């Protein structure tokens with residue numbers, strides 16, 4: 001279709017990269033125009049469809065992000081923090097939509113992204129699924145309704161290849177809980193308990209990370225008090241929930257002013273909506 005949105009995918013060979021390419025190829029609202037991998041990757045120079053074990057797509061995998069992004073409307077980026085900052089620079093030069101799913105970004109990385117938001121439409125979230133973004137809102141609401149008698153714990157489980165912890169989603173949920181309580185997560189976050197830790201500090205928000213097998217992504221927010229527990233849970237059983245959210249974000253971003261947005265904006269769940 002002539003009015004389909006041109007998209008490029010970074011980290012094309014990755015778990016999310018391949019999921020995105022498969023979904024976009026089957027959706028005529030999109031035209032895949034770029035597949036980007038790191039320099040030296042053995043997919044460089046190959047047709048991305050064939051590299052994935054399927055039919056030729058006509059898109060050759062490249063490590064030249066500047067060239068690939070100059071011929072596209074949006075780039076969808078699920079890679080690694082340092083790579084994402086570089087792609088943000090390229091997206092700003094091209095003045096396009098940059099959908100960022102990469103997690104594990106430091107405050108410094110996020111600060112760098114802000115520098116590109118005057119020229120690129122940046123949509124970033126630690127989880128692009130509708131379910132998790134609803135859970136974020138629910139978490140905030142429950143946290144606002146309960147006092148410190150309810151200890152808040154965020155428990156997440158992921159596959160054994162995941163490199164960052166807590167997950168981006170767990171941090172979103174922790175932020176939502178802190179916001180609901182009217183506190184700063186930085187001041188109450190309790191991570192990595194080990195040894196004689198002492199009793200739990202009232203008001204802390206704790207994080208636990210499980211890593212194993214092929215778990216796609218599971219998150220619980222537990223509110224534990226004397227005599228009862230409330231547990232809000234999301235289970236992803238297919239990566240397509242993240243990829244569909246990212247594709248939706250790309251469409252939402254088309255024609256929108258440069259700036260920084262998140263999935264709550266895309267889904268119309270932001271507080272001001």
Ligand SMILES: NC(=O)C1=CN([C@@H]2O[C@H](COP(=O)(O)OP(=O)(O)OC[C@H]3O[C@@H](n4cnc5c(N)ncnc54)[C@H](OP(=O)(O)O)[C@@H]3O)[C@@H](O)[C@H]2O)C=CC1
Pocket residue numbers: 010011012013014015016017036037038039041078079080082083100101102103104125126127128129168242
């Ligand atoms: N926001 C969300 O909804 C979701 C976020 N994620 C996040 O997305 C990220 C990727 O996850 P996943 O797909 O599972 O990870 P993978 O390791 O499977 O894929 C990452 C891909 O990025 C590539 N890459 C790394 N650096 C560069 C670079 N400089 N240039 C081009 N490509 C690069 C990797 O190549 P190589 O193998 O050569 O290193 C790899 O192909 C993680 O941060 C994860 O937490 C995942 C799912 C959902």
Ligand SMILES: O=C(O)C1=N[C@H](C(=O)O)C[C@H](O)C1
Pocket residue numbers: 103126127158159162166167168169170216217218
């Ligand atoms: O690395 C993953 O796989 C996932 N990462 C995201 C996160 O860090 O929260 C989202 C999802 O849970 C899968």
